[in-house]
Amino acid sequence: MKIEAIDLFYISLPKITRTADGTQDSLVVRVRTDNGLEGWGECDASPLVSMAAYVMPMSHSNIININEALLGETIDSPEDVIRLRNKAGEYGLDIQQLDHAVAGADIAMWDVLGKHLGESVWKLIGHEASYKKLPYASVLFGDNPAETRTIAESIVNRDFRAAKFGWGPMGRGSLADDIALVQAARDGLGPDAKLMVDAGVIWGDNVEIAYERAVAFAELGVTWLEEPLRTEEVGAYKALSDNVRANGVKIGIAGGEGADYFRAADDMMTNAGLDFVQIDVGRIGGITEAKRVADRAHELGIQYVNHTFKSHLSVAASIHVFAGYEEFDLIEYPAGDSPLILGLTAPSGIFRDSDGFVQASDAHGLGVQVNPGAISEYQRMVKIEIDGEVLFESAQP
Numbered sequence: 001m002k003i004e005a006i007d008l009f010y011i012s013l014p015k016i017t018r019t020a021d022g023t024q025d026s027l028v029v030r031v032r033t034d035n036g037l038e039g040w041g042e043c044d045a046s047p048l049v050s051m052a053a054y055v056m057p058m059s060h061s062n063i064i065n066i067n068e069a070l071l072g073e074t075i076d077s078p079e080d081v082i083r084l085r086n087k088a089g090e091y092g093l094d095i096q097q098l099d100h101a102v103a104g105a106d107i108a109m110w111d112v113l114g115k116h117l118g119e120s121v122w123k124l125i126g127h128e129a130s131y132k133k134l135p136y137a138s139v140l141f142g143d144n145p146a147e148t149r150t151i152a153e154s155i156v157n158r159d160f161r162a163a164k165f166g167w168g169p170m171g172r173g174s175l176a177d178d179i180a181l182v183q184a185a186r187d188g189l190g191p192d193a194k195l196m197v198d199a200g201v202i203w204g205d206n207v208e209i210a211y212e213r214a215v216a217f218a219e220l221g222v223t224w225l226e227e228p229l230r231t232e233e234v235g236a237y238k239a240l241s242d243n244v245r246a247n248g249v250k251i252g253i254a255g256g257e258g259a260d261y262f263r264a265a266d267d268m269m270t271n272a273g274l275d276f277v278q279i280d281v282g283r284i285g286g287i288t289e290a291k292r293v294a295d296r297a298h299e300l301g302i303q304y305v306n307h308t309f310k311s312h313l314s315v316a317a318s319i320h321v322f323a324g325y326e327e328f329d330l331i332e333y334p335a336g337d338s339p340l341i342l343g344l345t346a347p348s349g350i351f352r353d354s355d356g357f358v359q360a361s362d363a364h365g366l367g368v369q370v371n372p373g374a375i376s377e378y379q380r381m382v383k384i385e386i387d388g389e390v391l392f393e394s395a396q397p
Ligand SMILES: [Mg+2]
Pocket: 166, 198, 200, 226, 227, 257
């Protein structure tokens, strides 16, 4: 089959706030083929900037838009998807934000190929089994300990056995303030639930402050401390994780969601001393690139975890990536209430079974359906025009 069209849908809530909440807007990508099939993907990147990467005029031989690389191409096998992902990477570089933008098309190509061949994506990318994963509810800290505790209790009431709290006031006050937030999360969750803490790169390159928190949070049974430092502070990460290990502090160090392409993730896995590497399939360039990271993490004995703060379309794309690695047993599971994100794949999704686990399905493609009604409801209508020539104009799904 041939790629006949690539459709871009910028969706957003009517009001965007300055919280660290990635479920306020999204870019959804649809790939249509000449045999009447369609596949869907989602980017975790600035929607409008990413749209431009699909249609902008050529700047020179290394900045050519994604449509130019993919439209009219043949896609009949996993090798074709990998070839086309590489071709898009040759047409454009990081200087056009290629990796984030092409992620949506890459995910959509795997989805449509699965539908074409009658296979699930996890099989197409080389896994032999689809293992169950424990979903952790991923939420932001409340504005104070009391709010945080209420959020934690609501997570328990929704039958989650694991949760991650992040951003908000974490790291903006004293050590005691930070401990009070995590204590509140622990109190609300109870002693048995897994608890993770996401510091949202708040301590920059300050190993000492991060280490103090790691020690304190370990006492509260925190599984990992995520992004205590900026992604590029690889040496500081290494100093922190060496300290944690040398002193027998029982907490993992997690990071990697800021990895924009495979080499950045590989650098962190090799040099940052991570226990958990967290990869966003919609940011690092799609399923093709994320799978390379999962394979490498498996080799190195580092636990791969998805980073996902978008819709179940992204949850589905993420779980296929590491479905076949039994030891990668946790999955980030967005647990907020954004109607845009909740509605995008309704009524399908990667839902919890009676034991509370989730699994990449055997359905053809990604195994979730996109709800065009949700796109229509939240779509921002975009027109990109240069010198009177219209390069792109939004259409209804
Ligand atoms: Mg994070």
